[in-house]
Amino acid sequence: MDDRTKTRRLEEFRQLCRARGIPMTSQRRAVLEVVLDLDCHPNAEQVYASPKVRRARISRATVYRTLESLVRLGLVSKACHPGSAVRYDGRTDLHHHLICLRCEAVLDFDDERLDALPIPDTSALGFEVSDFRVQLRGVCRRCRELEERR
């Protein structure tokens, strides 16, 4: 994520904390920065292992708790993925994903035609849609190259 956007997101965080009267700690700031920096849709362990978080000596439990708080605050979202650990996404705006079914990589994908998708009416099911993602499922470059070599 570019620095300009990142600065804006961190300012947004500061204001949200002030508005809700919750403390803005150095730990939370570091965790948010890492998620904004990484575009690999990391799980909590990957955030925990990141140099910035390790340098700050932040505990594993705090990383897990903080990520969930950031989601509740709407500053981070959860990525939908085929694997077995919760994955976080620094982007909360409308965008889409390429999902590799071999290595479970999640790649961001922006496309105006996908954004313009007509959202179906789900009210008959009692389901309230807030947001959507198109997931293009397949095999990423790296996995394809690995398979060719064999």
Add this chain to the structure above:
Amino acid sequence: MDDRTKTRRLEEFRQLCRARGIPMTSQRRAVLEVVLDLDCHPNAEQVYASPKVRRARISRATVYRTLESLVRLGLVSKACHPGSAVRYDGRTDLHHHLICLRCEAVLDFDDERLDALPIPDTSALGFEVSDFRVQLRGVCRRCRELEERR
């Protein structure tokens, strides 16, 4: 899933096994049947806990291994979800999902307009798309009712 489709899918399984010369065991058959019966996109523990699998005294390890084999055979797919355990989907055809961001329910959703989505060209990224899903994210009926009561 209706019985007619289920019978067809089980026959497909039998033929795939024969074609590849792999044994069709009673355990695999039971696990496949359970995934086809459930439409809740169960994780491995839920399949393990199902009456049919328990009656057959199938071990936990076999459930985990079998689910992965069925995915490799293309008889079952993995659902993309926001949570922390792999979830399986008895449907492998084109369809879409409603994702509840509160309880992480995954509901099937069929819609011809979504099916007709123009698939973007991802070849520049080296990504080969095989399939897609639209995920409508929001809050399901039950979670909305629970929140109203409070």
Add this chain to the structure above:
DNA sequence: TTAAGTGCAAAAGCTTTGCGGGTAG
């Protein structure tokens, strides 16, 4: 017969929780 599958139990990976001490506002 035999390649593959299964059960068991241990280990590894991921996540939550209770509690005593610390800190932002």
Add this chain to the structure above:
DNA sequence: CTACCCGCAAAGCTTTTGCACTTAA
């Protein structure tokens, strides 16, 4: 001050793995 947060450690959930035994073809 004081409500909230943090680190630690233990516990709980999910998944994988090695090995000896069993089974479908």
